[in-house]
Amino acid sequence: MRRVRxxxxxWLFAALxxxxxxxxxxxxxxxxxSVSPSALWQAVSEAEVREAVSLTLWASLxxxxxxxxxxxxxxxLLARYxxxxxxxxxxxxDVPIVVPHSAAGIALLLIFGRKxxxxxxxxxxxxxxxxxxxxIVVAMLFVSLSFLVDAARDGFAAxxxxxxxxxxxxxxxxxxxxxxxxxxLAWRSILSGMIMMWARGLSEFGAVVxxxxxxxxxxxxxxxxxxxxxxxxxxxxxxxxxxxxxxxxVLLRMTTRRRAGRLG
Amino acid sequence: MSGGAxxxxxxxxxxxxxxxxxxxxxxxxxxxxxxxxxxxxxxxVLLETxxxxxRPQAGRxxxxxxxxxxxxxxxxxxxxxxxxxxxxxxxxxxxxxxFGLRLRGARRAELEQRVASLAGMLGLERLLDRRPATLSxxxxxxxxxxxxxxVEPRLLLLDEPLxxxxxxxxxxxxxxxxxxxxxLGTTTIxxxxxxxxxxxxxxRVAVIHHGRLRQVGPPAEVFRHPRDETVARxxxxxxxxxxxxxxxxxxxxxxxxxxxxxxxxxxxxHAAVRPEEILLSRQPPxxxxxxxxxxxxxxxxxxxxxxxxxxxxxxxxxxTRRAFERLAPRLGERLWVSFPASAVHLF
Numbered sequence: 207m208r209r210v211r212x213x214x215x216x217w218l219f220a221a222l223x224x225x226x227x228x229x230x231x232x233x234x235x236x237x238x239x240s241v242s243p244s245a246l247w248q249a250v251s252e253a254e255v256r257e258a259v260s261l262t263l264w265a266s267l268x269x270x271x272x273x274x275x276x277x278x279x280x281x282x283l284l285a286r287y288x289x290x291x292x293x294x295x296x297x298x299x300d301v302p303i304v305v306p307h308s309a310a311g312i313a314l315l316l317i318f319g320r321k322x323x324x325x326x327x328x329x330x331x332x333x334x335x336x337x338x339x340x341x342i343v344v345a346m347l348f349v350s351l352s353f354l355v356d357a358a359r360d361g362f363a364a365x366x367x368x369x370x371x372x373x374x375x376x377x378x379x380x381x382x383x384x385x386x387x388x389x390x391l392a393w394r395s396i397l398s399g400m401i402m403m404w405a406r407g408l409s410e411f412g413a414v415v416x417x418x419x420x421x422x423x424x425x426x427x428x429x430x431x432x433x434x435x436x437x438x439x440x441x442x443x444x445x446x447x448x449x450x451x452x453x454x455x456v457l458l459r460m461t462t463r464r465r466a467g468r469l470g
Numbered sequence: 471m472s473g474g475a476x477x478x479x480x481x482x483x484x485x486x487x488x489x490x491x492x493x494x495x496x497x498x499x500x501x502x503x504x505x506x507x508x509x510x511x512x513x514x515v516l517l518e519t520x521x522x523x524x525r526p527q528a529g530r531x532x533x534x535x536x537x538x539x540x541x542x543x544x545x546x547x548x549x550x551x552x553x554x555x556x557x558x559x560x561x562x563x564x565x566x567x568x569f570g571l572r573l574r575g576a577r578r579a580e581l582e583q584r585v586a587s588l589a590g591m592l593g594l595e596r597l598l599d600r601r602p603a604t605l606s607x608x609x610x611x612x613x614x615x616x617x618x619x620x621v622e623p624r625l626l627l628l629d630e631p632l633x634x635x636x637x638x639x640x641x642x643x644x645x646x647x648x649x650x651x652x653x654l655g656t657t658t659i660x661x662x663x664x665x666x667x668x669x670x671x672x673x674r675v676a677v678i679h680h681g682r683l684r685q686v687g688p689p690a691e692v693f694r695h696p697r698d699e700t701v702a703r704x705x706x707x708x709x710x711x712x713x714x715x716x717x718x719x720x721x722x723x724x725x726x727x728x729x730x731x732x733x734x735x736x737x738x739x740h741a742a743v744r745p746e747e748i749l750l751s752r753q754p755p756x757x758x759x760x761x762x763x764x765x766x767x768x769x770x771x772x773x774x775x776x777x778x779x780x781x782x783x784x785x786x787x788x789x790t791r792r793a794f795e796r797l798a799p800r801l802g803e804r805l806w807v808s809f810p811a812s813a814v815h816l817f
């Protein structure tokens with residue numbers, strides 16, 4: 207049997223890499239591990255916790271669906287057409303990634319606040335954004351839509367435009383070519399973008415807390431319990447959210463891996 | 471079933487580096503027209519414009535007398551087969567073939583019957599449940615043809631349909647294309663950079679170069695009587711010499727001898743002789759045109775050999791292996807080249 211000598215460089219890189227992997231994994235594992243199953247169960251059985259967690263999941267899902275409805279058509283345009291200002295549009299879509307999220311919350315407040323333009327416009331419809339669920343959705347949408355739009359754009363860009371052209375010659379309208387060819391072929395990218403966006407929305411604290419401290423989403427609840435009662439009280443909820451996020455993450459990896467497997 | 475007649479009037483397409491300039495061309499119903507031009511001459515762009523996938527800057531298109539210039543592709547009834555097939559990767563072979571029929575809301579029984587009949591015609595019966603990624607090039611090309619034919623197009627556009635296939639598959643598919651055309655009679659435009667395909671398939675051939683139509687006619691005619699130097703080079707004329715016509719059907723080559731020709735063309739600036747029409751001998755031959763020269767180069771191509779005899783000018787001569795072995799010429803040897811007056815083409 208041939209023995210492959212491992213270069214010193216590889217050893218060094220592996221050691222450095224192990225350090226950073228440990229840096230991420232250790233706190234997460236430690237947090238979940240330091241909470242006993244009974245403490246976790248107790249946290250789950252608290253109405254306040256359950257409500258906060260389910261509000262977080264729902265609000266993020268609504269934000270994701272709003273982005274699906276508006277962001278995926280935009281992603282298609284970005285993948286298929288060149289138009290003046292395209293770079294600017296792409297830049298705007300990605301800006302939320304770099305803006306501090308508390309600053310984003312302040313900015314949203316200026317538009318969606320009670321006395322602000324959109325806030326006032328939508329008030330007669332019964333939509334209020336401050337200290338209300340729509341505010342949470344808006345905050346989550348703002349900070350996480352880049353993930354879905356970018357993933358969908360890359361997904362559409364990977365579809366050969368000639369497939370849609372052939373569909374047109376076979377009798378498909380542009381609309382039918384989109385539904386029967388482009389969308390099914392980009393669907394897995396869109397789905398993984400949705401999961402990524404949903405997961406990013408679940409974890410949002412900064413923007414949400416400025417628009418809507420109440421009703422409380424899980425990240426705000428963790429913060430409040432830590433501030434008001436200390437670490438022991440915040441820990442079970444933190445562990446619960448880590449577990450939920452991990453499940454979402456596994457789901458994401460499964461969808462992307464199945465795609466890779468199918469192409470290969 | 472029969473195809474539609476296409477008329478292209480002064481079609482102009484500008485697309486970055488590529489221009490199609492005032493192309494005018496008629497394709498008769500049921501005709502098989504082969505458009506040849508060098509790679510990168512924008513043949514794909516021309517087909518996409520005919521199919522309605524691109525807007526021309528100027529010009530008009532008529533199909534069966536009705537103008538279709540501004541009609542969207544889905545309402546033209548023009549089938550398209552791309553060079554690398556462009557099959558829908560998320561659908562099976564059967565679903566690919568049925569794609570257009572399904573859009574028309576064909577009933578299930580009709581759909582299945584039509585898919586089965588096309589699969590039978592193209593030998594795809596065993597592949598119907600497969601995904602495109604698992605098909606060979608030849609199989610994928612057949613599926614692409616079946617998919618385009620399923621909706622009974624009035625005009626079928628084939629973009630270099632044989633170029634990405636290996637030689638054996640290419641020959642088989644070339645026969646298949648000829649057979650399909652005989653059976654269905656669909657008006658077909660086939661673009662290629664290979665003049666040979668024009669010979670085996672085309673009722674007529676159109677040569678396009680630098681965005682302009684240079685010549686159109688039956689393949690044998692274009693092959694024998696190219697209209698200008700570009701076409702002559704493209705059809706593999708080989709020996710093209712500049713010169714001036716004299717009276718009495720004679721033509722003086724620049725810095726060389728006078729050729730006897732069977733045709734007279736005032737204003738001609740070139741004479742051409744196909745390399746396979748020239749005979750090589752040791753004894754002075756009986757021929758209208760005969761010159762002595764030295765064998766200066768020899769390239770063995772297997773079945774044929776390419777030789778160059780410096781007269782001057784230098785003549786390229788093709789010999790079959792059998793003829794070559796009988797004559798057994800040596801490099802540097804003085805030999806006679808000869809050809810009849812009818813082999814000289816002027817343009």
